[in-house]
Amino acid sequence: MRMSQLFSKTLREAPNGADCKGYEYLLRAGFIQQNAAGIFSLLPLGFRSVKKIEAIVRQEMEGIGAQEILMPVVNPGDIWKETGRFYSIDREMTRFKDRKDSDMCLAMTHEECCTDLGRSVIDSYKRLPLLVFQIQTKWRDDPRPRAGLIRVREFTMKDSYSFDRDQEGLEKVYKAHYDAYFRIYKRCGLPVVAVGSDSGMMGGKVSHEYMYLSPIGEDTIITCPDCGYTANRQVARFKKTYNAEAPKEKSLVETPNCKTIEELCAFLKIDASKTAKALFMVGTYINDKTGDEEDKLIVGLVRGDMEIEENKLQNAARCNGMRPAHPEEIEAAGIVPGFGSPIGCKAGTVVIVDDSVANSNNLVAGANKEGYHYLNTNYGTDYSGTVADIASAQDGYVCPECGGKLRSSKGVEVGNIFQLGTRYSESMGCYFQDENGQRKPVIMGSYGIGIGRLLACLCEEYNDEKGLKLPVQVAPYQVHFISLIKDTEAAEKIYKELEDAGIEVLYDDRKETAGVKFADADLIGIPVRITLGNRSFAEGKCEVKLRDSDQVMAYDLSDITGEIKALLAKLAK
């Protein structure tokens, strides 16, 4: 490709809003361009990198027996109504009516569509297992896109779906994905860790997320350096200690202006672990069949020395959505904000009690009376509710597996794998007959990789103060060819030789000064740079330099293609 004809240009300055390095360089090098919030075009350079990532993904998916298909972006609303997600998913899914006034939606994932396909293909156990995948556009109307390609609204995703007759089969294909994903990231050059995760709206039980650990990440990963326990903070467990003193009778105590745990502890001169603190949320419960919504007040109770993990609370409360409660809503349930607790709250309030509270006796809790708390409150005696783990794992907490010290770090989710089970097959009627003629729901799994996000993470991982330096497997071109000699014919000849040899060359044929060409080459970051300069050309040589090294090598022009091919082969390893 001639740079003079490239449909993009490099920028000297970072466009406003480029907050992280990888994103800044993607823009400046002309890989991508933004069209609207969370909506990007891929320019030739970016698209080439994406296609290389896709090729790796495709190869690995085919390697585990997946067949490539392509499902539609626009889905009929009906299949989403079958699983209930037409109603249970919030505005993140875009819905519209077609000309016949039928409900339609833009698929944000394809479980429904794929299960719809599966139920027409699968009739007998003889057809199972099956595994399909696609690389396709998703639209999710995220309320807050950010960080360039990291969190966008329209994006390309590889998603695969497995159909099995039993759990054993599912686990096999799950494991195949688990390993294939590591191979994919390794081949792309991205370091990742797999962590246990929350399955969220996908349903199902077992799931893993693949995390690229980086400060730009929005997920918090809890890891144990001692035993290797790893989990997303949304579900991370930790070892809690309880005080198991004999329960006492509760008694009212005046605590003027003690609205926070800190104030309360300071006033009563007690440790935060001797208190219970409440968090008030309003949960939305959606009827899957009708789409009717009902709001309920949720009270989460955790010991004063811990924080509530809202995701755990939402899972325990089994609601579709959750937001902080307004003071009026809290009061309506008979609770006084600042001095609140589940003690004496109105029926219909969802009370979730962390096991740290349920197993600790004689905690100080709000009296639901302005200026008062109770001493010695006890779960079961003074209030009731569902006991669950809703506390948030923090840096320094105790590992649930080995007792080591937990660490927290930030990560970007670049892939996920879910064991869906029968959530979709049952609700959509995807059944098969086994050897005994018995009708059984197909057991499914779904597996995703965000392609654009993967590129964004790679650019975060591979850059320096001059620009990008993507690994050769995912770089848009293999060789950046710069000619500084007057003899354009000689340069053209070498360019042609390289191209004819099947080498991917970006040829800077522009009428620019050496400095400009070098700066752009560094910015775009093609792994191999060939420079044709007057001195070396006179000796029948050219200069070869790797983007990631300062060393300049002199290559003989007589067999330049052979030497470059050998170099590329070495790089690819």
Place this chain on the structure above:
RNA sequence: CGGGCAGUAGCGCAGGGGCUAGCGCGUCUGGUUCGGGACCAGAAAGUCGGAGGUUCAAAUCCUCUCUGCCCGACCA
């Protein structure tokens, strides 16, 4: 959806009631240069995001609105 910031030439920004709206980079023309973002001379390019209002006069003040960015809520 809450809170904050911003929208002026392709990009980055200045100007904040008054006359012809500027600067740097980029672009175009001519010339000189030619191995790390060259130099000289000349030139093109702007509905000052949009609508309404105040005023003799609005890029500038007011109201509304759209868009983008950041923080939070949210995130298959």
